[in-house]
Amino acid sequence: MTAQPDTETTPARGKRPKQGEPVIDRALSLLAVFSDRRRALTLSEMARYAGMPAPTALRLIARLVAWGALERLDDGRYVVGVRLWEVASLSPRGHGVREIALPYLEDLFEVTRHHVLLAVRDNEQAVLIERLSSKDATEVAYRVGGRAPLRSTAVGLVLLAGADQQFQETILRKPPENEPGVPDMPEGQVRRTLSDVRRTGIAMIRRSLPSRTVSVASPIFDAQGSVVAALSIVVPDGSTPPNVLAPAVRAAARAVSRNLGHHAEASPDARTHSQG
Amino acid sequence: MTAQPDTETTPARGKRPKQGEPVIDRALSLLAVFSDRRRALTLSEMARYAGMPAPTALRLIARLVAWGALERLDDGRYVVGVRLWEVASLSPRGHGVREIALPYLEDLFEVTRHHVLLAVRDNEQAVLIERLSSKDATEVAYRVGGRAPLRSTAVGLVLLAGADQQFQETILRKPPENEPGVPDMPEGQVRRTLSDVRRTGIAMIRRSLPSRTVSVASPIFDAQGSVVAALSIVVPDGSTPPNVLAPAVRAAARAVSRNLGHHAEASPDARTHSQG
């Protein structure tokens, strides 16, 4: 500071240093500051995390609150609002599949009484759409609304195996994420695994953290034959032989697929075309 | 351009007839055009329902799509995106209560095997947060994410009974909505019912449409002793005596309340230590 040079282009009073982001993007970035750990935030926290001045944040937040996207608590902090949740419940890939799959998930849940998961792919990760868990089930890593890697989870492998070839290559070429508790596979093994998943309709993963568990997942297809979701169960390692679980999971996944209009035409050729 | 000045009120070229709504409001109104019946919409439909010109809608939608609030289908139509669902899953009154309540809902579900509902109040309606239903359960009126009236549903009555006095008066003074299938109560009877609900912790409603059912609901309290949600079961009328159901519902609701920190009374400390 101190200097008073300014010269010709006199900023006078109102200087507008960094400006130029569309309003909507800013508003959305205010929604994005919330996370599993940050479910209730103050104005200044939101402004800081979203990277904008407090007055700007306040103004935008006011609109979001007015609409119901955010709600204000008694202590002044903000949380995600029910209205947003309401609109989001119309997401076909969110609550859409869930609504159709839920009864089957419940049936499956009653067999194992541990965890039943439903996930879809969003970009380079799996998003957990639903999770049924008994009160006394083993600890599990992911929560509903949370994200899981594609390469090191059973649902992730199923979703990856069902993605288009080009996307698979993109993922495979990336360095593995080295999740703790999961033995990371070299690229070649991942490719073999994906191929197996496509052939058998089953993916299986053992992990040791946060507890020793086995996950068995199977794909859910839509009417066009695309993999739109993955269904899986998670049980303590050793509780039930995986080869007993697999048929149950596959059957449940197929039932859901059928409900989505997937006429299981004996799948004349799983791998679309040119192979090799 | 030297426009030919027609007359005095020359619209010239660039006329800006109706302008003045904040961008965020417009963007949000684009989200609000989706409903149970309208889950996939074209650009022009969205523009029409939201009441704005197509180019404007397109520009805003593009941002929403970029962020993931909306997704575009192969046929060009737009749907609510998973990303929005993901953020919405952080809503304390949405998935928040749900996460805590779900195990208890499942226990309750196994007893009756029909419907278990979880709802919160938003404004003058109840919003359905969760619904567990068996595949062969009787038809039920409301879906998850949908809204139900306060005066003529079991969960609604519980939420209304737990609302502050002033709000209750506001609702009571409004003319009843006369839902088909539910005998509408005169104001006096509603008041008596609400009082009963507060005393017994149970609300019960019989309805004949879409099928003959009995609903039994009970309030869920938070640490401050406020009613934050309502839990209910819906069974076919005549299948199980309501006085058998009531204790089970109440017990489940209490278990959830306890889990929310409802320790009978007054929590002295609600301070969060700032970390960071």
Place this chain on the structure above:
DNA sequence: AATACTATTCCAACCAATGAAAGTAGCGTG
């Protein structure tokens, strides 16, 4: 009482937002 932080209000400058107009694409019809 001083300090530090957060929340809110104010307002002049100005840039992102606006929407009519025109262009492009798809489709059914004469």
Place this chain on the structure above:
DNA sequence: CACGCTACTTTCATTGGTTGGAATAGTATT
């Protein structure tokens, strides 16, 4: 194959909603 119709997209001159520093008010901490 021309024609009309509808839906979608791009362009661009105009401007009003948006912006953020500064000031003020409120609240917790030292």
